[in-house]
Amino acid sequence: MQKFYDFPEFVELTPTARVEKSRHGWRAKCLQRLIRLDLPVPPTVALPVETVKAIATGQMPDLAPLTNVFGQDFLISVRSSPENPEWGGPGTVLNVGMNDAMHQRLCASHGQEAADALYLNFVQGYAIHVARLDPDMFSAEAGDGALEQALAAFAEEMDDDFPQDPLLQLREVLRSMARAWEGTTARLLRQAKGAPAEATLGLVLQEMALGIGPGLSGSGTIQFVESVTGQPQITGRFRGQSQGRTNAVDTHYLTSDPRGAALEDVAPDVFAQLCSYSPVCRTRLREEMQIEFTIESGRIAVIDAVRVQRSARAAVRIAVALAEDGVIPRDEALLRVEPRALTELLHYQVDPRAPRDVIARGIAASPGAATGKIVFSASAAQAAAARDEPCILVRRETQPEDIRGMHAANAVLTERGGMTSHAAVIARGLGLPCIVGCNSITLNSRDRSFTGPKGRVFREGDIITVDGSSGEVLLGEAEMLEPALDDGFRTLLRWADNVRDIGIRANADTPDDARTARNFEADGIGLCRTEHMFFDEDRLTVMREMIFVDSPEDRAAVLERLLPMQRNDFIALFDIMAGAPVCIRLFDPPLHEFLPHDREGLRELAEAVGRPLSEVTRRCEALNEFNPMLGMRGVRLGVTLPEIYDMQARAIFEAVIEAGRRGSVIVPEIMIPLVSASREVELVKTRIDAVAAAVRTQQKAQFSYRLGVMMETPRAALRAGEIAEHAEFMSFGTNDLTQMTYGLSRDDAGRFMSTYVNQRVFAEDPFHILDIEGVGELLLIGAGRGRATRRDITISVCGEHGGNPESIAFCRAAGFDYVSCSPFRVPVARLAAAHFALLAPKQQQ
C-alpha cells in the first residue's frame, strides 16, 4: 500500500484493513465484512470522506497508486458510501476505464455486441452525468453505429475526443460524484431523511464483474426473507447478460417456478452457493441481507449487500426470529424496531402486494390508509359522516374553518402545502391519514371534481383510497391490511415489558376501549372519562332535569336515577379490567354542553322540565360561557354541585362491590379534574370518604380505593406540595395544561398553528409533541413538590402526549410511575419505554 501524495491514505478492503463506518461509509464497512466472511468480493478500495471532500473543493489526489490494486488497464465501478445508507448519495457509475483499447479486448473475449453495449453505456453515462452534456444527444439505444455516433457527438460537444486515459476518466467521475454530494437539492433530500448538515460522503471503487459473456453470466439480487411479512422465503431476481441494475436481457426466477426459467434449475450449484450465503450473513452479520451478485461465466462475484428492505411487520418478525435463534440478544431485537414504525401496524395499511391504481402522489403527511367517497367541502364531509358514509376530504389547502370537516372525514388530501401545513399538522393531531402537496392533481371546485395526471377526472362521490404512509392516492377501494398483531409482535412487546421501567396505561372510556387496552396489554386504565355516560338519550334528559332543579335535595333525587346506569357502566369496565388499576375521572364538562341550543330543542326541554319556555331559554343562556375551557367545569362543579360527585362515587363503590362478588377485583382510582387549589381536593375528598363509609355500612362490604387529582392548571403544579396532602396520585392532563401554560385553546389554535410552526415560533405543535421547556418544567415542579410532601405519591401523565416516545423519555427521566395514552398507541409506548430503559439505564436504586 502506498500513500497518495499530500492526501490521507485510501484503503484496500482486506480483512485486516482499518475501515470505519464514520470515515469510509456504511458500504465500505459492509463490503469488508463480506470479505471477512470469505464471500467472493472483487478487489475493492475505499476513499475516505476527507479525500472526497478535498476532491469536491478541487484538490484531486494522485490516483496512480490505485493501479497497484486494479492494474494499469482497469475497469471499475464507483459507488457512494455515506455513513448511513438512508442518506443516499450520487448514483453508481459502472465501467470506469472503458476505452478504445478495452473495447477491442472485450470484442475479442465477449463479442462485438456486448463490447459495444458496455462502451456505449459508459460513454452515455459519462457524457450526461460527468461532462453534463445534453441528455437528448446521448439517448440512442444500442445498435448499429450508436457507439460511433455517441463518441462523435461527445468529441463535437467537448472539442476533444472521448478520454482514453482510465485515470483521467476516474478523476472526472470522482470529481462529479463528490460535487453532486454538495449540491443543494442533494443536501436537502438527505437532511429530510435525518442526515446532519455536516454529513460527508465516502466512495467505494471496485473491480467490475462484467455479468456478460460466454456461459452463465448476468447479475441479480437475492434475499432469504419476504420484505412485507418477514417470513423465510427466497426472493430476488437474476438477469442474464446484465450488469448491476441495467436493463436485463434475460430474466430468470431464482427458485423453480412453473412460469419460466429459474436459476435453481439452470445452475443448481451456483444457486446452492448463493443460498449458502444466507446462514453466513445471518449469523455473522447478524442481519437479514439482500445480496447483489454478478455471475461471470458461472463464477459468482458478490458486489454489494444491504439490509433487506422491510415493512414494520417484517422488521418485527426478523428481529424476533434472530433473537429466538440466538443470533442477537433480545435487547438488541427490541432496539432494532423503531417504536413509531409500529404505528403502521396499528393503522389500516394498503396491502403492498396488492395491485395499485395510483392516480396521484403527494407528501405522506400523516400515516395510515383510508377509503371513502370524495367530498370537496367540510360541510359535505359532515353530511357524509352523518350518513355513516366514509369520505375523503379533498381541498386545495385546509383552513381553520375546515376543522369540523376534518373531524368528520376518514382522510384528507390537499393539493398544496407541506409537512407543516394546516392540513398536515391537524391531521397528525387527529390521527387521520393525510396527503398534502399533491400537486399532480388540480381541483375544479366549481364542478366538484379534480383532474389527475393524464387528464383523468375524479368527481365527488368517486371512491378513492388515501395512503398517508406512502403518499399515494389510489383509485377505488384498495386491499387493506388490517391492523393486526401477530405472534412476533406480541413476543417483542412482552420482551419490552420485561425491560421497561415505566408503566404504560391506556385512556379508555368505554368497554370497547377497555377491551382494546387489554388486547394491547396496557398496564391498566390511566384515564376513564365519565362524561360520555351522561350523553345517552335517556341520561341526557335526567341531566337536564338535574340542571333545572334548585335545591341540593332535588338535585340528589334526580341524580339518583342515573345511579344504576352509572353503576352498570362501571361494572362492565371492571369486569374487563379485573386485576388491573382503573383510574376514573369524575365529571368534567361544563353543564351547558348538555343543553339544547336551538329553539326546537329548547321547546322540548321546556316541556320536559315543565317550565315556561322563556325561563328555560333564559337559564340556558345564563349557563353559556365566554371561555368554556376556563369556566365552571371539573372540580368547580364538584364543589358547587357536590351531588354529582356523590352519585358518581357511590356508583363506583357499588360497582366495585358487585364486580368483586363476580370475582373481578378492582381498587378504583378516583381522579378529581381541573384542580387549582388544595382546598378543592380537601372538600371533595371529605364528601367521597363519607360516601364510601355510607356504602360500606349499607352494603356490609369492604373495598379500597385511591383518591387523586388530575393536574391540568399551572397553579396545581405550583401548589402540588399542598395538594399532595390530600391526594394519593397526581396525573398530569397535559392537554389542558398545555392550553393554559400557553394561553392557547387547542380548538382555536388551528388558525395560526401552521404559521407558527413554519416561522419556527413553535418547533412543533405543542398539542402534538409535549413542550418540554414550558409545560415540561411545570410537570417537574409539580412532581417534585408532590413527592416532597408524600414520598410514595403516584405520578403520571394522561394527556394525549402520553404515548409519544419523547414524552415517555421525559416522564421516565423524571421518575414518573406511568404514562397513559390512547389504546392504539400503547404498543408504541411499550416499545419506546423499553428502548429508553436499554439506552439510558437508570442508576441502581
Place this chain on the structure above:
Amino acid sequence: MQKFYDFPEFVELTPTARVEKSRHGWRAKCLQRLIRLDLPVPPTVALPVETVKAIATGQMPDLAPLTNVFGQDFLISVRSSPENPEWGGPGTVLNVGMNDAMHQRLCASHGQEAADALYLNFVQGYAIHVARLDPDMFSAEAGDGALEQALAAFAEEMDDDFPQDPLLQLREVLRSMARAWEGTTARLLRQAKGAPAEATLGLVLQEMALGIGPGLSGSGTIQFVESVTGQPQITGRFRGQSQGRTNAVDTHYLTSDPRGAALEDVAPDVFAQLCSYSPVCRTRLREEMQIEFTIESGRIAVIDAVRVQRSARAAVRIAVALAEDGVIPRDEALLRVEPRALTELLHYQVDPRAPRDVIARGIAASPGAATGKIVFSASAAQAAAARDEPCILVRRETQPEDIRGMHAANAVLTERGGMTSHAAVIARGLGLPCIVGCNSITLNSRDRSFTGPKGRVFREGDIITVDGSSGEVLLGEAEMLEPALDDGFRTLLRWADNVRDIGIRANADTPDDARTARNFEADGIGLCRTEHMFFDEDRLTVMREMIFVDSPEDRAAVLERLLPMQRNDFIALFDIMAGAPVCIRLFDPPLHEFLPHDREGLRELAEAVGRPLSEVTRRCEALNEFNPMLGMRGVRLGVTLPEIYDMQARAIFEAVIEAGRRGSVIVPEIMIPLVSASREVELVKTRIDAVAAAVRTQQKAQFSYRLGVMMETPRAALRAGEIAEHAEFMSFGTNDLTQMTYGLSRDDAGRFMSTYVNQRVFAEDPFHILDIEGVGELLLIGAGRGRATRRDITISVCGEHGGNPESIAFCRAAGFDYVSCSPFRVPVARLAAAHFALLAPKQQQ
C-alpha cells in the same frame, strides 16, 4: 397597692404605674397619659385582661382592696378597655355603688330629683344589662314614684331586694361585662373589625364625676378639629346636669352661638381651661383628641379621651398639619393615613354633614356612593344605561346572569347576602358602590317595588342613593362630596413620593385617562391599550375591510388609512404625558370582536366590503372562537398579520417625531401582548426595528424607543430567560396571567366565585387580590430569569392588581421597578408604597 387574692394585680393609674396597652387596653393607657399631662382625671384603676378573663370563667377576685382607692362607699364607672378601640366591648356602666344610703346622701347634697334620676338610671341599667330582666318592666321615665316602682319590680323578679353592697354590685357588673365579651355576636363583630380570635378585654374603673348638682354641672365632649374636613374648629357639646352620654337636661353650644347658650359665654374660664388641653394633647399625645369631660360645680374632670373620629380627608389634613407643625415627623404622618382610606376621597361620598333620609340599612359591601333610578332587573339596568340614565340595580341577590346588569348599573343593592355574596364580590371587582344583606327591605318583584321599614314603598324609577361606605340607602339624590384632592392630600403624597422606592404608573388608554394620571401624579403610563382606537365608527369600517382582504399588500394598504388617526391618538397622548414614559401595548383583541353578530350588521358589512352575504357570514363564523381568551389575539395576530403592528409602530414613531417638534419629548415603550415563546418577540422586534429605521430615513429625524413584552402566560414566565434576550422590559399582565394560572375565565368565574370564597377554596377572589402563592410565584420566576439574562431589564406589573397594597408590597419585595394601576388608584398606591418603604426599608445597595 395590695395584691388581689390569688389573682394578678390590678393597677391604679398613676404617672409611674406599669400600664401596657396589650395588658390593660388602650383606654387605660390613654388615661394614664392624660394623668401624666396633669389633666384632672379622677382616681382610676385598670383590670388587666387576665383578671377579666378569669372573671368570665367564674373566678371572681377579692374586690375589697379597691376600697383603698375608691373608699368604702364608692360610686364608680366601669368602661371597656380592649387593646384596640376599634374592637368595641361592652357598654359603660355608670354609678356602680349607688344604693339607698348613697341616694340619701345625694338627696341632701344634690337634691331629690337628681338623686332619684341617678338611682333610677342605675337600677334600670343593672336590671336590664346585669340581672337580664325584661327591659319593658324597667323603661319608665324618671318622675314621681318611678324609682320606687323600679326597686319593687326588681325585688319581685329577683325574689330579693336590690343589692345594697357596692362590692356585690361591682362583682355582678364585672361578671356581666366579662361574659358579654365572650358572646358569639360580640366575637363576630370584633373579628369583622380585624380583631384576632384571641383578642382580650381589659376594664377601667373610675370614680364618678357626677355632672349634676349645684352650680355649673354637666358633661360633654370637646375636640379642636372638624371630623369631616380636619380643619381647626372647636366642636362638641355640653349638656348641663347630665352624666356621660345620658339624656341631657340642658344642652349648650361650646363656642358663642346666636342660636343659644354657649359654654364659652356662660363659663369663660372653664371654657378656656378646656381649650388649654388642645395644645397639650396635640404636642404631648401627638394626636388630635376628643376629650370627654364632666363639670361638677364648676370643676372639670377629664374622664376619657379618644382619637378624634375622622373622615379620610380629615385624617390626611390632621396628619399633614401635625407634621408641618413639627409635632410628628413626616414619615409618621404618612404612616398615620391608611392607604385604602384614600379610596374614599377618590369616590363620590355622601356629605356626612347633609341631612339623610335613611330608608334602609345593610352591609357596606363596596365603597363609594351613587344616586340613580331604581331598576329591578339586569335588562332594565342595561336599558337605563343605554338612555344614559344612572340607575341602581336592586335584587334579592344577584346571579351570574346579572353581571351585564351590574356593569350597566351605578350601584347595587341586594336584600340578601353577606360580604362574600356574589353581589359583594363582583361589585368590589367592578369598583361599584354596593350594599348587601339589606334585610330591612322586602322585594315585590311582581309590581316592581320594594317595601322598606315602616311600610314605605319604593317603585321602579324612584330615585335613591346607595352609600356603599356606610351601608345606608337614602331616599332621593343625596348631597355628595366630589372626589377632590386638596392641598393636604397633595402634600402628603409628595412626601410619599420622596420616601417610596417603587414606581407607580397609571393604566391609561385615552387622553382623558392620561390627564387623570397626570393629575394624580403617576410616574407615567404603564399600560396604554390601543384597541379602543379601532372601535370608533369610521375606524371600525376600515378594520372590517382589513379583515376581509386576503393579501398582505392589500392589508397594509387598508391599514394605511388608519395610520393618520392612530398617529393623532398618540400625539394627543404624548402631549399630555410629555417627559414621562408611556408604555403602549400593541393591538390585542381577537378580530371577531370587530365583526357584526346579527343579520342586519352582516348585510351592511357585505355591502361595505362588496362581497356576497353568504361569504361574509361564513367568514365571520369562521373567525368565531371557542375560547377567545385562548385564541388568536395578541402577538399571535402580530405574527400572522404583521401589517397591523407595522402600522401601529409607524403611528407611534411618527407621533413621537411630531410631538417632539412641539416640544413634548417622549421615549415610547412598545409592548407586545400575550407572548408565550421568545421567537414571537424576535419576529415582531425585527419588523418594528425595520419600521423605525424606515421612519428615521423618511422623516430625517431621530428618536428612541424601548421594546418589551407583556407577560400574560405561564409559559412566558417560565421562558423569561430567553424572552429577555429580545425585550428591554417585562410587564406582568396579572389579569390574564391569573386566568391562565388558574385555568379560570374572569368572565365566567362569577358563577361560582362566591361559593369558592365562602368555602375558603380561595381566600379572596384572585382577580381582586393577587394570588401570591400561585401567580406570585410565576412573577418571581419570570423576574428572576429575565434578570439573569439582562441585568437591567425593567420589570413591572400592569394588571388591575397593580394598585392593591398587597401587590405593591409583593412587587417591591421582589425588586420590581414599578406597578401600574387605574388612574384612580394611583394615590392609594403612592401612599401604600411609601408605607412599605418606611416599614420595611430595603437593604442598602
